[in-house]
Amino acid sequence: xxxxxxxxxxxxxxxxxxxxxxxxxxxxxxxxxxxxxxxxxxxxxxxxxxxxxxxxxxxxxxxxxxxxxxxxxxxxxxxxxxxxxxxxxxxxxxxxxxxxxxxxxxxxxxxxxxxxxxxxxxxxxxxxxxxxxxxxxxxxxxxxxxxxxxxxxxxxxxxxxxxxxxxxxxxxxxxxxxxxxxxxxxxxxxxxxxxxxxxxxxxxxxxxxxxxxxxxxxxxxxxxxxxxxxxxxxxxxxxxxxxxxxxxxxxxxxxxxxxxxxxxxxxxxxxxxxxxxxxxxxxxxxxxxxxxxxxxxxxxxxxxxxxxxxxxxxxxxxxxxxxxxxxxxxxxxxxxxx
Amino acid sequence: xxxxxxxxxxxxxxxxxxxxxxxxxxxxxxxxxxxxxxxxxxxxxxxxxxxxxxxxxxxxxxxxxxxxxxxxxxxxxxxxxxxxxxxxxxxxxxxxxxxxxxxxxxxxxxxxxxxxxxxxxxxxxxxxxxxxxxxxxxxxxxxxxxxxxxxxxxxxxxxxxxxxxxxxxxxxxxxxxxxxxxxxxxxxxxxxxxxxxxxxxxxxxxxxxxxxxxxxxxxxxxxxxxxxxxxxxxxxxxxxxxxxxxxxxxxxxxxxxxxxxxxxxxxxxxxxxxxxxxxxxxxxxxxxxxxxxxxxxxxxxxxxxxxxxxxxxxxxxxxxxxxxxxxxxxxxxxxxxx
DNA sequence: CAAAGCGCTGCAAGCGCTTACATAAGCGGG
DNA sequence: CCCGCTTATGTAAGCGCTTGCAGCGCTTTG
Numbered sequence: 001x002x003x004x005x006x007x008x009x010x011x012x013x014x015x016x017x018x019x020x021x022x023x024x025x026x027x028x029x030x031x032x033x034x035x036x037x038x039x040x041x042x043x044x045x046x047x048x049x050x051x052x053x054x055x056x057x058x059x060x061x062x063x064x065x066x067x068x069x070x071x072x073x074x075x076x077x078x079x080x081x082x083x084x085x086x087x088x089x090x091x092x093x094x095x096x097x098x099x100x101x102x103x104x105x106x107x108x109x110x111x112x113x114x115x116x117x118x119x120x121x122x123x124x125x126x127x128x129x130x131x132x133x134x135x136x137x138x139x140x141x142x143x144x145x146x147x148x149x150x151x152x153x154x155x156x157x158x159x160x161x162x163x164x165x166x167x168x169x170x171x172x173x174x175x176x177x178x179x180x181x182x183x184x185x186x187x188x189x190x191x192x193x194x195x196x197x198x199x200x201x202x203x204x205x206x207x208x209x210x211x212x213x214x215x216x217x218x219x220x221x222x223x224x225x226x227x228x229x230x231x232x233x234x235x236x237x238x239x240x241x242x243x244x245x246x247x248x249x250x251x252x253x254x255x256x257x258x259x260x261x262x263x264x265x266x267x268x269x270x271x272x273x274x275x276x277x278x279x280x281x282x283x284x285x286x287x288x289x290x291x292x293x294x295x296x297x298x299x300x301x302x303x304x305x306x307x308x309x310x311x312x313x314x315x316x317x318x319x320x321x322x323x324x325x326x327x328x329x330x331x332x333x334x335x336x337x338x
Numbered sequence: 339x340x341x342x343x344x345x346x347x348x349x350x351x352x353x354x355x356x357x358x359x360x361x362x363x364x365x366x367x368x369x370x371x372x373x374x375x376x377x378x379x380x381x382x383x384x385x386x387x388x389x390x391x392x393x394x395x396x397x398x399x400x401x402x403x404x405x406x407x408x409x410x411x412x413x414x415x416x417x418x419x420x421x422x423x424x425x426x427x428x429x430x431x432x433x434x435x436x437x438x439x440x441x442x443x444x445x446x447x448x449x450x451x452x453x454x455x456x457x458x459x460x461x462x463x464x465x466x467x468x469x470x471x472x473x474x475x476x477x478x479x480x481x482x483x484x485x486x487x488x489x490x491x492x493x494x495x496x497x498x499x500x501x502x503x504x505x506x507x508x509x510x511x512x513x514x515x516x517x518x519x520x521x522x523x524x525x526x527x528x529x530x531x532x533x534x535x536x537x538x539x540x541x542x543x544x545x546x547x548x549x550x551x552x553x554x555x556x557x558x559x560x561x562x563x564x565x566x567x568x569x570x571x572x573x574x575x576x577x578x579x580x581x582x583x584x585x586x587x588x589x590x591x592x593x594x595x596x597x598x599x600x601x602x603x604x605x606x607x608x609x610x611x612x613x614x615x616x617x618x619x620x621x622x623x624x625x626x627x628x629x630x631x632x633x634x635x636x637x638x639x640x641x642x643x644x645x646x647x648x649x650x651x652x653x654x655x656x657x658x659x660x661x662x663x664x665x666x667x668x669x670x671x672x673x674x675x676x
Numbered sequence: 677c678a679a680a681g682c683g684c685t686g687c688a689a690g691c692g693c694t695t696a697c698a699t700a701a702g703c704g705g706g
Numbered sequence: 707c708c709c710g711c712t713t714a715t716g717t718a719a720g721c722g723c724t725t726g727c728a729g730c731g732c733t734t735t736g
Contacts (some may be wrong), residue, residue: 010461010484012722023686028724036684055459059397059406060722063691068397070440078429079625079640084422091416091443100462102408102438105429121393123348124438146348232629265629287417288626291570291603302417350692361716366694374714398692401721 011052019048031056058100071149071312072102072125074115076132081258081286082301086131086153089305097313099126106133113139120146127312129153129305134200149315151308155200156325161315163308163326165299167201170283171208171253173332174297178251179216181279181338186213187224187249189238189259202230205255205283224249228259235262243270243278251279251338257286257296264292264337279338283330293336304328349390357386369394396438409487409650410440410463412453414470419596419624420639424469424491427643435651437464444471451477458484465650467491467643472538487653489646493538494663499653501646501664503637505539508621509546509591511670512635516589517554519617519676524551525562525587527576527597540568543593543621562587566597573597577604581616589617589676595624595634602630602675617676621668631674642666 016031017024022041030037030045037045048054062068073090075083087103094101102125106112116139119128127149134155135143143150143160150160178186188209191202210220226241228234235254239262242248254260260282267274274280282289285298307326315321354369355362360379368375368383375383386392400406411428413421425441432439440463444450454477457466465487472493473481481488481498488498516524526547529540548558564579566572573592577600580586592598598620605612612618620627623636645664653659 010459014722024723025687025725026685029685032724036682038684041684053455053459055456057401057722058460058462059400060691061724062397063395063401063693064722064724066691066724077426079419079423079426081417081419081422084419084425085417087422087441088415088417088443091441095442100440101442102440103425103429104433104439105426117391118393121348121391122396124396232626236629261626261629288570288599291574291599292630352692362693363695363717364715367715370694374712376714379714395692398721399694401723402692402694404694404721 011054013054013056015052016045016048016054019052020045028056067316068124068126069098070100070102070125071127071129071309071316072104072119073129073131074104074106074112074133076105076107078103078105082256082284083131085301086305086308089302089307090129090309091305093306093309093313097309097317099313099316109136112136116142119143119148123148126316127151129308129312132201149312151312151315153304153308161311161324161326163304163311163328165304165328165330167204168208168211170297170299170330171205171210172212173208173330174205174253174281174283175209175212177295177332177334178253178279178281178338179212181251181275183249183251183279184218185221185224185247185249185251186218187226187242187252188220189235189242189252189254189263190225190227191230191255192227192234202227202255209253228262230256230259232258232262232265235259236266237262239263239266240270243267243272249278251275252281254280254282257282257284257289257294260294260296260337261286261288261292264294274337281338285330285333289333289335295333295335295338297330297332299330300328349392351392351394353390354383354386354392357390358383405654406462406464407436408438408440408463409465409467409647409654410442410457411467411469412442412444412450412471414443414445416441416443420594420622421469423639424643424646427640427645428467428647429643431644431647431651435647435655437651437654447474450474454480457481457486461486464654465489467646467650470539487650489650489653491642491646499649499662499664501642501649501666503642503666503668505542506546506549508635508637508668509543509548510550511546511668512543512591512619512621513547513550515633515670515672516591516617516619516676517550519589519613521587521589521617522556523559523562523585523587523589524556525564525580525590526558527573527580527590527592527601528563528565529568529593530565530572540565540593547591566600568594568597570596570600570603573600574604575600577601578608581605581608581610587616589613590619592618592620595620595622595627595632598632598634598675599624599626599630602632612675619676623668623671627671627673633671633673633676635668635670637668638666 013024013027017027027045030042091101104115106115112133120142129151132154140159152160152162190206213220226238228238254263260280263280267278281295283297289296351362351365355365365383368380429439442453444453450471458480467489470492478497490498490500528544551558564576566576592601598618601618605616619633621635627634
């Protein structure tokens with residue numbers, strides 16, 4: 001088993017062919033379960049491949065067939081709960097389907113442009129999954145002309161398939177929940193207005209919030225809205241702003257769980273308690289929301305990665321025409337913070 | 339710019355050669371800054387490549403040169419703060435150095451074996467980074483005979499280069515800190531004894547804890563030690579055990595921040611407060627430790643990924659012989675929980 | 677019984693690069 | 707002025723696969 005070929009444990013298709021007493025073409029066909037291979041031959045080849053620990057070279061395969069069986073996933077940052085959850089979901093499906101997964105962190109518009117251009121030009125992947133990276137027109141153009149399979153997660157792009165949550169509904173459900181709890185002064189911690197990432201997400205959720213207030217005959221008080229970075233610190237700072245008000249809100253809707261964590265910390269630092277002095281809720285279904293008692297709206301992040309990967313594989317394997325837009329359901333989880 | 343070649347935006351080296359009026363060999367050399375290319379020629383080639391948006395096909399390059407300029411990183415799970423932090427650090431360095439990054443989740447010993455075998459046989463990467471995945475002898479054998487560059491993070495493996503923290507010291511420092519705070523009944527939340535992942539980590543940290551107690555003339559009371567899964571829930575359950583004791587510890591050393599989060603939740607659920615009723619500290623430098631006021635030992639996880647990647651690139655590029663074992667410093671961060 | 681069809685296999689031409697090796701200039705010294 | 711050396715470029719042989727096509731032996735059919 002240890003290095004039978006003397007080439008670093010690596011056997012080529014020719015070694016297998018020699019061992020099985022057939023041509024390389026037959027080996028290739030047998031190992032890929034193509035038709036027109038006698039079952040006795042297939043068995044001999046399979047055994048030879050197994051005993052040589054043969055695995056087809058992905059690069060050679062790519063070069064010859066035009067398909068790399070690799071997909072690349074781009075996220076704004078890697079060290080974030082949200083994106084690692086997506087990654088985990090996608091990886092599970094892709095490895096299961098025999099695809100390899102490359103990752104890239106794409107933190108700026110420039111990096112995004114370079115990423116797209118490189119993906120199109122180098123063609124090292126058959127498909128792309130872009131997570132929370134709204135594309136510029138030029139980038140869309142390049143991708144459209146590239147015959148790469150493209151899926152987006154977290155933002156809509158008419159040219160490509162996408163996996164989405166209904167952020168409008170999320171905003172409404174959250175606000176409704178706080179309203180049901182008796183709150184009438186409901187604040188909101190939104191994302192940075194000109195945040196280059198997660199573009200439409202905060203906008204839509206905030207819009208849902210406004211809609212729900214309106215439908216209850218309330219008006220969205222701009223004074224109760226504070227924007228910060230989509231992060232723990234952003235939430236903390238924004239919350240501090242709201243708590244400084246003469247008449248602060250009795251409940252706050254944070255647009256992400258991490259912002260909500262920050263808000264809870266800010267609240268605690270001011271000597272206030274949750275939910276008595278101020279109720280707080282977030283969105284995401286963060287794994288620490290349970291432990292911190294945070295009410296949240298679970299948007300099944302891992303599932304988004306799973307679905308996108310599954311559909312992308314279907315697209316690349318040409319089995320079925322996958323749905324162009326898939327909505328992942330989200331659901332309210334009520335905990336102590338409200 | 340949009341699809342000048344009519345081939346999905348993809349130009350080959352031949353297109354560039356034609357555009358620059360030279361042979362493909364010259365293009366290849368010019369674009370890789372090899373010597374013996376006239377600077378005028380190099381410029382013409384560079385311009386042609388730019389205007390065609392040419393990027394060498396990585397697979398063709400791999401096939402021809404034997405080097406893939408790809409590294410693969412294997413982690414037990416992807417959706418975990420720790421591993422995503424490592425990933426982020428490694429990705430930043432690798433992409434900077436022109437390497438692509440493939441990832442694999444390797445949750446079981448079987449998966450690990452398959453991963454190693456596949457990496458060796460398919461040879462799709464030049465190098466491997468194994469994070470917290472102690473290798474079996476057979477796997478070490480395969481890798482040794484494979485001329486893949488191998489780096490390990492979080493565990494020692496004499497055959498390969500590794501990036502480590504001094505877990506013994508971490509255990510000592512943590513215990514010392516609690517001792518300094520006046521605690522004499524110091525409990526510990528350790529990892530599962532037969533946890534197939536993060537093998538030696540809990541063992542070493544617990545050993546440091548014991549050493550420090552001993553050096554202060556105390557004995558490690560086995561009754562104050564409780565093992566659970568290296569996770570929030572694991573910490574919570576283990577802490578619940580300790581709190582049920584007739585004479586519970588006044589301070590608890592959790593072997594990871596996530597366990598500490600669980601422990602804090604358990605404490606709160608019992609109506610006790612931190613640090614007055616029981617002090618708690620963790621290890622990691624988790625991004626939510628600050629917000630939760632958790633005293634921790636920052637082990638600079640992202641930095642571990644950075645260093646491993648940087649050294650691996652040096653190894654693969656053959657520039658310098660990288661150090662075989664690199665220790666990342668860790669430092670105590672004192673917060674409200676103690 | 678010849679022709680046609682089918683199942684299985686081999687041959688060989690690439691896929692887009694890299695890299696030995698060959699070749700062609702240009703240049704200075706004997 | 708020729709030889710040998712250096713420098714710049716081209717030629718072509720792969721790298722390890724896939725795949726269109728041809729070919730072989732059989733069975734089926736008119």
